[in-house]
Amino acid sequence: MAWRDAKASKVRLLLFMASIILGIAAVVSIQLFSTNLKDNIQSQSKTLMGADFIIDSKQIPTERAQGIIDSLQPAAYEVNFVSMVAFPKNGGTKLVKVRGLEGDFPFYGSIETQPAAVATTYQKAGGALVDATLMLQFDVTPGDSIKIGELTIPIAGALQSIPGSSAISTSVAPPVIIPYRFIAATDLLQFGSRKEYQYFYKVQDTVNLKQLQDQLEPKLDLENADLDTHTSTTERLGRRYDNVGKFLNLAAFIALLLGCIGIASSVHIYIKEKLKAIAILKCMGASRRQSFLIFLIQIAGIGIAGGLVGSLIGIGIQELFPYLLKEFLPFTLEITITAQPLIIGVLLGLFMSVLFALLPLLRTWYVSPLDVLRVDENSSQEPRKIRLMVFGAILVFLFLFSFWLIKDALFALAFVGGTVLTFAVLAAVALFFIRTVKRFFPKQWSFTARQSLLNLFRPNNQTVVLVVAIGLGTFLISTLYFTKDILLAKTEIENATENANIIILDIQPKQRDSVTESITAKGLPVLSRTPLVTMRMHSINGMPVNELRQDTTRQIRGWILNHEFRTTYRDTLMPSEKLLEGNWTPKIKEGDPVIISISDNLAEDANLGVGDPVVFNVQGVLMETIVGSIRQVDWAQMQLNFSVVFPEGVLEQAPQFNVFTTYVPNEESSASLQRDLVAQFPNVTIIDLQQVYTLVEDILDQVSWVINFMAFFSILTGIIVLIGSVRTSKYQRIKESVLLRTLGAQNKQILRIAALEYVFLGLLGSLVGIVLALVSSLCLALFVFKEPFVPSLIPFIVFLLGITLLVVAIGLSNIQSVLRSSPLEVLRREG
Template identity: 60%
Template sequence: MAWRDSKASGGRLLLFTASIILGIAAVVSIQSFSENLEENIALQSKTLMGADFVIDSNQPPNEKVKAIIDSLGGADGRSVGFPSMAVFPKNGDAKLVGVRGIEGEYPFYGELETKPTDAAQNYQKSGSALVDATLMLQYGLSVGDSIKLGNSMFPIQGTLISAPGTSGIGASIAPPVIIPYEAVEGTGLIQMGSRVGYDFYFVAEPEQDLQELEDIVDPQLDVENADLDTHMSTAAQLGRSYDNFGKFLNLMAFIALLLGCVGVASSVHIHIREKLRSVAVLKCIGATRKQTFLIYLLQVAGMGLVGGVLGIFGGLILQQSFPLLLQGFLPFEVEISLVPQALFSGLILGIMLAVLFALMPLLNTWFVSPLQVLRVDNTKNPKSRKLQLWVVLAIIVFVFAFSFWLLGNVKYALYFVLGIIVVFALLGGVATLFMRAIKRFFPTSWGFTSRQSLLNLYRPNNQTSVLILAIGVGTFLISTLYFTKDILLSQVSLDTSENTPNLVLMDVQSEEKLEAATSIEASGLKVLNNIPIITMRMHQIKDRPVRELILDTTALQNRWVLFHEFRVTYRDTLIASEQTVEGTWPLERKDNGLIPISLSENVAADAKVKLGDTLVFNVQGVLMETQVAHLRSLDWARMQINFNILFPSGILEEAPQFHVLTTNAPDANKSASLQRELVRKFPSVSIIDLRQLFTVIEGILSKIAWVINFMAFFSILTGVIVLIGSVRNSKYQRIKENVLLRTLGAKSKQILRITALEYFYLGLLGGGIGIVLSLLGSLLLAQFVFETSFSPSIIPFVVVLPSIILLVLLIGMLNSKSVLQSPPLEVLRKEAG
C-alpha cells in the first residue's frame, strides 16, 4: 500500500526527498574528505618533514645537545633558518624573506621541487640560491639574476616551487629562500637578537621505535631548551589543525541537513492532511491505526533511504572539489578515496532524520477515529500532543549525539545544540508573532492586493513559519560569517594616523641605532619608537629551579614558560595596549634587593605566580632576582609591540641588547624607498611592513570565508528547495484561491501582484530576521569572546538581504506560474470529484 500510494504522490515525495539530499551530500563529502586528509597526512608525514625525526632549537646546540645528537649516530642533515631582508639588485627592491641554509642531502623524503629540476641538486655545489616562485613572479626575477642577503650576493639557481616545512602563514609573510648552510656565516645576518632556528635531521633505522625514542630523548632535550619531533607527532599535530576546521564545516553541513528535515516535516504535514480521507476509508474497511500509520511511515523511510543514497552520490562528486577549495591551505596533494564510514553514516542520517522529523505530522493520524477523519476534524488530540513532545525530545537527543560524534566534546556539542534550538526557536517565534500581529492589527486601509498578500501568509497550509525558518537560517549563517570576519579584521586593522607605526625595524644593534634613526629622519619621517630589547630565560619560579620543574611531571606551570626565551624591555610608563590589573607601575626598588617587574596576565597565570612572588631570570649568564609588583592585561590584537615582561628603568641599560625602531610611512612608495635605503646601510636589519602583513591576514581570512560561504550556500540552496516544495505542496490550495478571486472579478495582473508581494514579505521577513539575529550574535561574540568593539559590515544589508529577497521572489513566481494560469474548470472538476 505504501508503494502504491507513493506512485500516486511521487512528485511531492521526491520534492521532500530533495530537501535532505543536499544536506546528506555536504555531510558525506566533508566527512570523506576529512578522513582522506587524515590518511594522506599519515602517509605523507615523512615527506612533510623531509626526515624521520628532527631535533630543533632556537639557539646553537650546547655540549649536552651535541652529545645527544652524536649518540644518535650524528645528524644526516641540518639547517639554520631566520627571517631577513633580501635585496634584488635587478630592480633595487627589498623584501622580508625566510632564509634557510641547508647542509646534506635533505630532504630525505620528498623533494625540493624546483624549476629547472636539477637546481635542487646543484645549488649547494655552486653556492647559489633557490627563491620562492611567488617572490620571483612578484619582483620580476628570473633564473640567473642575483639576490643579496646581508653581506653576500647569491646567483638564483632556480625557482622554488615547494619544499618540506615551507608552507603556511609564515611563508606568505616571509617567502622562503634556500642557500647552502656554509654560506650563512658569510652573510653576517646572525647577530644578537636574531630569531634563529637550528634543525638537525635524522633518517631512522628500519627497526627503530620512534615513539620510544621520543619518550626517552625529548625530556632530556627539553631541559636544554631543545626539542625532538618525529614525523608521526608532527603529522598528528597537523591533523588536529585541519580536523578542527573539518569539524566546523561538518556542523555547517549538518545545519543544512536539519533545515532540509524541517522541509520534510512541512511536506509530510501537508501530504498527510490530504490523505486523511484515504486513511478514513482504510479504517472503515478494517485497517488498524497501526497499519495506516506504518503505510506512511514506510513511505517516509523509503524516501529517506532514497535521499540518503542520492546524497551519498552527490557527496562523492562534491568531495572531488575540496582539494581545489582548500588549495591555499594544504601543504600537499590529497588523494581522494572511498570512506565506507562516511557513506554508512550518510545513509543512516538520511533515514533517521527523515523519520524523526516526519513523526510529528504522522502522529496526528494515530489517535483519530474514522468518524473524526471523515469529518476532517483538525483539533489536536492531547495524547497526540504528548507523543509529539517525546518526538521533539528524541530529535534533540539525536542531534546532540551526532554533534558529540563530530566534535568529541560534550560541552561543545551541548553549545551547538543550544545554539540551533535558540536560532530555530527565535525564527519560528518571530514568524508566529508576525502572523498573529497581522491578524490583530490588520491594515484595513491598504489596497486590495496588499491586504490579500498579507492574508496569504496565514491561509490554511501557508507554511509561513517553515519558509521563514529556511530563509532565515541560511541568511543567518552567511551574515554571521561576514560580521565575524569584520571582527577579526578590526582586531588587526591599522590605525591610519601619522603617529601609528606601520614600519618596524627589527634586530637593530646598539651601535646601529643612532645611524638608523638618522636615516629615517633624513627621509622626512619621524622615529616613533626606539625600544631596547634584552633576551632572558626564567631560571627559578618562587623557590623551585626551572630545570627541576621541567623534570617534574606534576608541576602546574605551563611548559612554554619554562622553555621560552623572553624578549624584555624597560620603561616607566604603560602604552595604549596595556591596562593595569593589579599593583602600580613603576615601583621603587625595595631594600630587599629584589627588582620589581610587571607581568602580563597570561604569563602570571601560566607561571602560577601572583603579586609578591619572586622570579629569578638568567640574563645571558647573569642571574637576576625579581619580584612580581604589577600585573597587566595586553591587547595582543592591536598591531603594536607588546611585552610579556616589563622592567623599570635603571636596571637593564647596560645589559647586552638590540633595538626595535618604528616609523610611519605615508604610502607604499615611501615605504619601499626607505626599506631599500635602510637595507643598503644595515644588511642585518629585518623590516616588517605592517600594511603588507595586514594584506596577508586579510587574504587568508578571505580564503577561509570563501570556503565557509561555499558551505553556507548549501543552507541557502536547501532553503530554496524547501521553498519550491512548499509552493508545490500547497499548489491546489493556491489554485482554488485564484479561481475564487477570478470569480469575484480579480484580474490576472492583480493576482500576480498578490503572489509577488507575498514572496517579497517572506524574503524580507526571513532574511531580515536572519541578519538581525546574526548582528546580535556577532555583537555578543565581539564583546565576550574577542573583547573588542564591533562595527558591522554593510554587505549583509546591501547585498545579502536584497539577494535573498530576489531569490525568494524569483523561485516563488516561477513555481506559481502554473497556478496563475490554471483554468477555473480544473478546480470545479476536482471539487465535483
Template identity: 70%
Template structure:
C-alpha cells in the same frame, strides 16, 4: 500501496527529497575531504618533514645536546631565520626566510626546483635557491644574484616547494636556500636574532620512534632543545586541520537540520491531506499498523533516495575543497573515495527523514474514520507521550551527532542547547506576533489588507514553519557576515601617521642612532624605539626551573620553562594593555626591589600571583624580581607587545638590541626606505605591516568564502523548504481563491492578498534572524574574540529586503495556477 500512493504524489514528494539532499551533500563532501586529509597527512608525514625525526634548538646546542646529536648520526643540519634580501638587478628588497643547509636534505620528498638539476648543484656551486613566486615578483631568472647580509649569491634555480613550508608562510617570508658553510660570512646572525638550529636524522628499520621520543625528549627539554618525529608532527598537523573540518561539519549539519524542518512541515501538510484516505482504508479493514507503515515507507524511501543523491553530489563537491584550502596545506591532497562517509550519508538521509517525519506521521495512527469522513479533524487524538518521546529522540540524535563531529560532550551539549534556544526564540516570537495581530487586529483596514493578515491563521497556513525556515537561514548568514567583520577588525591597521606600519627588527645598539637618523632623513617620524633584552626563567617562586622540568607531577606549561623571553623596560602602559592586578611601577629607585609586570597568560600558565618571586637569567647574570602587576595584553593587535615588562632603571646597561617603528604612507616610500636600510644595515629585518595586512585579509577572504559557501547550503535549503511549504498548501489556496472569486473578488485583489501575506512572512522571518544574529555576534565578540562589536548595516539593507523579495517571488509563482483554476472545477471537487 505505499508505491501506488507515492506515484500519484511524486511532484510533492520530490520537494520533500530536495529538502534533505543539500544537507547530506554538505556533510558527505566535508566528511570525505576530512578522511582524505587525514590519510594524506599519514601517508606523507615523512615527506612533510623531510626526515624521520628532527632535533631543534633556538640556540647553539649545549655539550650534552651535541653529544646526543652525534650519537644518533646526524644526516643533515640547517639554521634558519628571517632576514632582508636585496636584488642588485633591480634594487628590490624583501623579507625572506633563509635556510642554510648542510647535507643531502631532504631524505623524503623532494626539493622541487626549476631547473631540476639545481636542487643537487646549489650546495657544491655555492649558489642560492630562491622561491619561484619571489623570482616572478622581482623579474629574476637563474644567473641573477641575491644579496644576503655581506654576501652576494648567484641564483642557481627557482624553488617551487620544500618540505615543511606552506603557501601562507611562503607568502609572508619566501624561503631562500643557501649552503650552511657561508652563514658566518653573511654576518646576519647578531645579538637577538631569532634563529633555529635543526638537525635531521634517518632512522634504521629497527628504530622505535615513540620509545626514542619518550626517552630522549625530556633530556633535550632540560637543555632547551626539542625532538620531533614525523609521526608526532603529522598528529599535530592532523589536529590543526581537524578543527577546520569540525567547524565546516557543523555548518553542514545546520543546513541538514534546516532541511529536516522542511521535511517535518511538508510531511505535516501532506499527511493532513491524506487523513481521509487513511480513514477510508480503515473503514475497509486496514489496520493502524498498515496505514502507518504505508506513509512511513514513503518517507523512508524519500530519505533513502535523497541520501543517495546527496552523497553523489557530495563526492563531486569534495574536489573543490583542496583548491580553496591549498594555501593552508603544506602538500597537495590526493582525493580518493572511501565508503564510510557514503554509507553515513545514505543512513543519515533515511534516519533524519523518518525521525523528523514521525510527529506528523503519528496522526495516522490515531485517525478516527468517523470524524474525518464527517469532514472534521479537530478532535483528532494527539498522543502526548509518543510526541514527547519523539521530541526527546530528535534532541538525543542532534546531541549524539554533534558529539560525533566535535569529539567533545560539552561542546555537543552546548550546540544542541543553542539549536533548541534558537528554535524556541523564533517559534515564540512567531507565536507572539500572531497573538498580537489577533488581539489588535486592524479592523479599519481595507479588505485585501485584512484578508492578507487573516491568511496567516488559515488552516495549513504553515506560518510558524515558514518563519523558522526564513529566520534560521537569515540568522546563519548574518552571523557569519558579522563574524567576518569582527575578524577583519581584529587585524586591521589604521592608515594614519600615529600607527606604525613598518617595524625594523634586530637593530643593534651600535646601529640604533644611525638607523633612527636614516628614518628621519626620509621625512618619516620614529614612532617607537623599543629596547629589548633576552632572558630565561631561572627560578619560579622557590623552585629552580631545572627542578620543575624533572618533576613529573608538575602541571606547569612547558613553554614557560623553555621560552627565551624578549622583554623591554618603560614607564607607561600601551593602548593594547589593561592593568588587571597590582600597581604599575614606572621607575625603580636605587636600593628598591625590582617589581616587574607580567601578562595574564604567563600568570595563568605558571600559576603566579602578585608578590611571587621570579629569578631571571639575563644572559648569564641572575636577577631577582617580584611580580608587581599583571596585565591583559591584546596579542591580536599588529604591534610590538611583551609578556614581561621591567621598570626604568634596571636593564639599561644589559646587552640589548632595539625595535624601531615608523609609518610610511605609500609603497614607493616603503621600498625606498627598505633599500636604504638593507644597504647600510644588512642584518636588520623589515616587517611591512601593510603587506602583512594584505596577506591576512586574503587568508580571511578565503576562509570567509568557505564559510559563506557552507552558509549557501543553509540558505538554499531554506528556499527549498519555503518552496515545498508553499507548493504543499497550493490546493488549500486554490479552494480559498475560488471561493473568493465566486463571491466576486478580482484577480488583482487575490494577487495583492497573497503578495502582502508573503511580505509579512519575509520581513518577520528575516528580521528575527538578523536580530538574533546581532545577539549571537555580540556574544562571540565579547566572549571569544574580546573585541568591540560594531554592527554592519549590510544585513539590514541587503539581507532583509533581498530575502523578503525572494519569499514574495516564490509565493506569487504559485498564484498563477490558482488564478487559472475554474471555480466550478473546484466546487465539483475535480481539482
C-alpha cells in the same frame, strides 16, 4: 498507489526533495573534503617533515643537549635565520629565510630544483639554492650572485619546493639554502639574532617514536631544546585548520537540520490534506498497513532519490576546496572518490525523510473511515506514547549525527539540546501568540484584518507549524551568519596610512645613530625606537625555575620556564594596551625596587598577580623584580607588543639591540630604503608590512570565500525549506478562499487577508528566530571558537524583512489559482 499519488502531488514533493538534496550535498562535500585532508596529512606525514624526528634549539645547544644530539647520530643538520639579502646584478633586496644545511636532508620527499641536478650537488659545489619565485621577481638566473651578509655566493639553481615549507611561510620569507660551512662567513649570527639549530634523524621503522619522545623530551626541555616527531608535527598541522573545520561541520549540521525541518513541516501539511482520501480508502476496504505503506514508500523513495542526487552534487562541490585552500596546505591535496559518501548520502536521505516524516505518517495508521464525515482534525491523533517514541528516535538520530561530525559528546549534546530548546521556545511563542490574539481580538478592525487574524487560531490553522518552520529556519540561517562574522572578524587587517609599515630589526647599539640618519636623509620619519633586552625567568614567587620544571603538580605552563623573553623599557602604555590591575610605573630611581608590568596571558600562564616577585636572568646577571601591573594586550595588531615591560632607569646599560619603525608612502620608497640599509648594515632585518598585508589578505580572502560559500549554501537550503513549508500550506487556504469568492469577496480582499496572515507569521517566526540565534552565537563564540562576538545588524534588517517578504510572496502565490479561475474550476482541479 504510491506512484500514482506522487505524480499527482509532484510539485509539493519536489520541494520536499530539494530540502533533502541540499542538506545531503553540504554534508557529503564537507565530510569528503575533511576525510581527504586527514588521509593526506596522515599518508604524507614523513614527507611533510622530511625526517622521522627533529631536535631543535633556539640557541647554540648546551653541552648536555649536544651530548644527547650526538648520541643519536643526526644524519643532517642546519641553522636557519631570517635576514635581508641583496642581488648585486640589479641591487634588489629582500627578506629571506637563510638555511645553512649539511647532510642528505630530506630523507623523505625531495628538494625540487631547476636544474634538477643541483639539488644534490649544491653543497659540494658551494652554491646557493634560491626560491624560484624570488628569482623571477628580481630577474636573476643560475650563475648570478646573491649577497648574504658579508658573504657573496653564486646561485646554483632555483628552489621550487622543499619538505616542511608552506606557501604562506615562503611568501613572507622565501627560502635560500646554502652549505652549512658558509654560515660563519655571512657574519650575521650576532647578539640578539633570531636563529634556530635543527638536527634531522632517520630511524628504523621498529623504533617507537612516542616512547623516544617521552624519554628524551623532559631532558631536552631542561636544556631549552625540543624534540618533534613527524606524527606530532602532522597533529599540529591538522589543528591549524581547526576553526575552519568546526565552522564547516556546523554548516553541514545546520544544512542537514534545515533539510529535516523542511521534511517535517512539508510532510505534516501534506499528510493532513490526505487524511480524508485515506479515510475514503479505508471505507473501500484498504487496511491500515496498506494506507500507511502507500505514503511510507512515497517518502522513502524520495529520500533515497534525494540522497543520491545530493551525494553526487556534494562530490562535485568538494572538488573546489583543494583549490580554494591550496595556500593553506604545505602539500598538494589529492582527492579520492570512494563509494562511502554515496552510501552515506543515500542512507542519510532515507533516514532523514522517514524519521522526520514518521510522526505525520503515523496519522495515516490511525485514520478512521468515519473521518470522511468528521471535521475535527484531532480525531485521528496517534497515541501519546507513540509520539514520544518518535521524538526520542529523532533526538537520538540528531545526537549521533552531530557526534559523528564534531567527535565531542558534550558539544553534540549541547547542539541537540539547543535545537530542542529553540523548537520548544518557538512552539511556545506561537501558542502564546494564538491565545493572545484570541483573547484580545480587535473587533473594531476592518473585515480583511479580522479575517486574517481569525485564520491564526481557527480550526485547521497553520500558525504553530509555520512559526516553528520559519523561526527554526531563520534561527539556523542567522546562527550561521553570526558565526561566519566571528571567524571573518579575524581576517580584518588594520592598515591605516599613519601606522608604521616598515619594521627594522636587529639594530646594534652602535648602529642606532647611523640607521636614524639613513632613514631621515630620505625624508622619512623614525616613528619609534624600541630597545629589546633578552632574558629568562630564574625564579617565580621564590621557586627556582629548575625546580619548577621537575614539579609535576605545578600550576605554571611549561613554555614560561623555557622561554627567552624579549623585553623592553618605556614610560608610557601603547595604544594596543589597557591596564587591568595595579599601577603603571613609568620610571624608577637607582636603588628602588624594580616594578614591572606583565601581559594578562603571562599572568595567567605563570600564575602571577600584582605584588608577586620574579627574578630574571639577564645574560647571566640576576635581577629581582616585582609585578606592579597587569596589561591587556591586543596581540592581533601588527606592531611590537611585549609580555614584560620594564620602567625606564633599569635596563639602559644591559646588552640590547633595537627595533625601528618608519612609514614609506610607496613601493619605490620602500625598495630604495631597503637597498641602502642592507648595503650599509648587512645584519639588520627589514619587514615590509605592505607585502605582509597583501599576502595575508589574499589568503584570508580565499578562506573567507569558502566560509561565505558554505554559509550561502546553507542559507539557500533554508530558503528552499521556507518555500516548501509555506508553499505546501496553500492547500490549507484554497477552500476558504474559494468559499469567500463564492460569497462575493473581491480579489483584493482575499489578497489582503492572505498577505496580513503571512506578515504576522513571517514577522513573528523570523524575529524570534533571530533573537534565539543571537544567544546561540554568543555561546558558540565563547565556548567553541573562543573568539569575541560583536553581533551584526544585517540579520535584524535583511533577514527579518527579507524572510517576511519571502513568506508573504510565497503565500500570495499560493492563492493565484483561486483569483484567476472560477470557484468550481478551482475545486475540481485541486480535488
